[in-house]
Amino acid sequence: MSAPYTGPKVCLWTLDHANPASLETYVANGGYSALKKILAEKTPAAEIIEQVKISALRGRGGAGFPTGLKWSFMPRNYEGDKYIVCNSDEGEPGTFKDRDIIEFNPHQLIEGMVIAGYTLGAKAGYNYIHGEIFELYESWEKALEEARSAGYLGNNICGSGWAFDVHAHQGYGAYVCGEETALLESIEGKKGQPRFKPPFPASFGLYGKPTTINNTETLASIPWIMRNGGQAFLDLGKPNNGGTKIFSISGHVNKPGNYEIPMGTPFADLLVMAGGVRDGHTLKAVIPGGSSAPVLPAEIIMACTLDYDSIAKAGSMFGSGAVIVMDETVCMVKALERLSYFYYEESCGQCTPCREGTGWMYRVVHRIEHGEGRPEDLDLLMSVGNNIAGRTICALGEAAVGPVQSFIKHFRQEFEYHIEHKRCMVGA
Amino acid sequence: MTLSAQSLLSADSLAQIDKEVAKYPADQKPSAVMAALRIAQVEKGWLAPATIESVAQYLGMPTIAVYEVATFYNMYQLEPCGRHKITVCTNLPCQLQGADTVADYLKQKLGIGFGETTPDGRFTLKEGECMGTCGSGPLCLHNNHTMHAHLSPETVDKLLDELK
Numbered sequence: 304m305s306a307p308y309t310g311p312k313v314c315l316w317t318l319d320h321a322n323p324a325s326l327e328t329y330v331a332n333g334g335y336s337a338l339k340k341i342l343a344e345k346t347p348a349a350e351i352i353e354q355v356k357i358s359a360l361r362g363r364g365g366a367g368f369p370t371g372l373k374w375s376f377m378p379r380n381y382e383g384d385k386y387i388v389c390n391s392d393e394g395e396p397g398t399f400k401d402r403d404i405i406e407f408n409p410h411q412l413i414e415g416m417v418i419a420g421y422t423l424g425a426k427a428g429y430n431y432i433h434g435e436i437f438e439l440y441e442s443w444e445k446a447l448e449e450a451r452s453a454g455y456l457g458n459n460i461c462g463s464g465w466a467f468d469v470h471a472h473q474g475y476g477a478y479v480c481g482e483e484t485a486l487l488e489s490i491e492g493k494k495g496q497p498r499f500k501p502p503f504p505a506s507f508g509l510y511g512k513p514t515t516i517n518n519t520e521t522l523a524s525i526p527w528i529m530r531n532g533g534q535a536f537l538d539l540g541k542p543n544n545g546g547t548k549i550f551s552i553s554g555h556v557n558k559p560g561n562y563e564i565p566m567g568t569p570f571a572d573l574l575v576m577a578g579g580v581r582d583g584h585t586l587k588a589v590i591p592g593g594s595s596a597p598v599l600p601a602e603i604i605m606a607c608t609l610d611y612d613s614i615a616k617a618g619s620m621f622g623s624g625a626v627i628v629m630d631e632t633v634c635m636v637k638a639l640e641r642l643s644y645f646y647y648e649e650s651c652g653q654c655t656p657c658r659e660g661t662g663w664m665y666r667v668v669h670r671i672e673h674g675e676g677r678p679e680d681l682d683l684l685m686s687v688g689n690n691i692a693g694r695t696i697c698a699l700g701e702a703a704v705g706p707v708q709s710f711i712k713h714f715r716q717e718f719e720y721h722i723e724h725k726r727c728m729v730g731a
Numbered sequence: 732m733t734l735s736a737q738s739l740l741s742a743d744s745l746a747q748i749d750k751e752v753a754k755y756p757a758d759q760k761p762s763a764v765m766a767a768l769r770i771a772q773v774e775k776g777w778l779a780p781a782t783i784e785s786v787a788q789y790l791g792m793p794t795i796a797v798y799e800v801a802t803f804y805n806m807y808q809l810e811p812c813g814r815h816k817i818t819v820c821t822n823l824p825c826q827l828q829g830a831d832t833v834a835d836y837l838k839q840k841l842g843i844g845f846g847e848t849t850p851d852g853r854f855t856l857k858e859g860e861c862m863g864t865c866g867s868g869p870l871c872l873h874n875n876h877t878m879h880a881h882l883s884p885e886t887v888d889k890l891l892d893e894l895k
Contacts, residue, residue: 384756393863394860394861394862394863395861396822396823396824396861396865397823397824397865398861398863398865399863399864399865399866399867401863402863402864429754433862433863434804434806434875435806435859435861435862435863435864435872435875435878436862436863436864436878437875437876438876438877438878470754470755472754472762472765472766473765473766473769474765474804475765475768475769475804475805475806475807476804476805476806476807476860477803477804477805478860478861489765490762491759491761491762492759492760492761492762492763492764492765492790492792492796492800493761493796493799493800494799494800494803495803495804510756510759551865551866552866553824553827553828553865553866553868554823554824554827554828555827559824559828559865559866559867559868560866561866590823594822594823594861625865627823627824627827627865628827629827633827638823638826638827641821641822641823641826642822642823645822645823645860645861648860649860651803
């Protein structure tokens with residue numbers, strides 16, 4: 304492997320300081336200087352968007368959509384209110400990066416939201432925070448108060464006369480609210496059921512007003528880009544994959560946690576940083592981009608670099624950068640059973656193929672795992688999956704299908720063994 | 732008859748709800764419903780029908796609209812539960828890191844399964860979905876808001892001893 308990365312970090316650099324979350328730490332290291340400069344120089348929105356485009360920053364929530372392009376969709380001359388929304392509803396199994404930004408660098412997220420608000424002409428910003436991390440909802444509200452007191456939020460930001468405020472909105476237990484339109488419904492005080500698109504949020508978003516929704520890590524990257532320039536951000540990563548990226552690594556590694564490294568780093572290097580596979584064990588499979596991403600066997604993932612292009616070429620998804628590592632002790636049927644239960648539990652129930660199909664998939668995997676599988680079950684699972692994918696309003700349907708079809712594709716033998724022998728071949 | 736929120740909830744809870752309402756445009760009070768239900772639940776321990784009705788009335792929403800929210804999000808507690816609700820994440824990353832062992836230990840120690848409450852009303856055990864903190868698993872939430880990470884039978888013992 305190459306030497307461990309020691310270059311600049313975009314989001315979690317505050318962890319190298321004694322009080323990572325404090326306003327003092329942030330300001331002493333250049334924090335809020337990009338905002339001050341923009342307001343003092345009245346930087347045109349088009350120039351800011353241009354820098355974000357040059358940076359090749361792509362949505363860090365999982366979809367990887369170019370952020371600069373998304374920002375350019377917002378109507379410039381719209382007379383009414385517009386909103387900026389941050390998606391911190393991080394509930395995809397394996398993903399736990401945004402929580403660390405909120406906990407350890409809350410002000411960079413605030414500055415990013417304020418710069419976004421200025422650029423897009425928004426009236427206010429809301430950050431939707433995953434319900435289960437309620438302690439961080441409370442700590443981030445304190446950071447907002449600090450920012451207000453210091454003049455970085457409110458009616459006269461940095462003495463410019465420009466008014467903008469940011470608020471925290473809590474989730475309370477619904478994975479689907481990570482889908483941007485379900486999230487908007489939820490902020491409006493409704494069930495979190497996704498909307499039909501189009502219209503897209505840039506024309507019909509929160510309260511029916513033009514709205515831009517970005518992931519936490521995306522927005523937190525903006526101040527760094529504006530301080531150092533889009534080109535410097537791009538140079539941290541590789542073409543079309545700008546920046547460093549936080550990888551959340553969990554499962555069978557010695558040191559699970561978040562590692563912020565350049566886009567394009569070999570997977571093998573990340574594995575070493577995370578202490579390697581559990582002592583005495585060998586790598587079996589990796590889910591490289593959150594639980595929705597197709598699983599990859601060890602030999603395929605070990606040849607990948609961590610960027611959108613390499614992971615896609617290998618047949619999976621870069622997603623949110625959540626890497627779930629499994630060693631040779633894992634029964635793939637049991638692992639899939641748990642993931643399938645998750646999607647069944649979290650389907651919002653709006654679209655029949657997802658509501659019914661996720662239940663079917665769970666029940667069939669469950670019976671295979673419990674020694675009641677039938678020879679036709681694998682074909683049945685593939686067929687149910689094919690009848691969900693592409694037939695639902697949001698991507699949760701496809702997200703539920705990805706694990707099922709990829710687990711069967713790469714580990715079919717294990718499923719067949721379960722069905723034939725009514726027990727597991729792992730350790731058999 | 733619907734009891735007003737003013738007569739059902741404490742002044743402190745109402746002040747907290749008012750603070751949430753103030754975050755949103757004046758004509759968008761329902762945006763505060765998730766927070767209002769959370770605040771009411773913290774005070775009452777669970778969301779009784781009368782509590783839900785009073786929240787609806789306070790925010791000027793149809794009661795059914797508040798029920799839709801209370802039944803959709805799984806951290807709202809719609810029936811009485813123990814003083815200490817322990818929600819264990821059993822999803823894949825936590826499972827790989829030992830969540831099943833922790834869940835089995837909790838079940839055996841408390842003598843109850845998921846979705847059940849101890850006869851003395853002290854503990855309710857629940858199975859949870861991803862809490863977005865997988866790197867520190869196995870995890871549980873105490874009464875929805877306090878997370879305990881890196882669980883093992885030893886740390887579970889310590890936690891349960893602290894919760895009277």
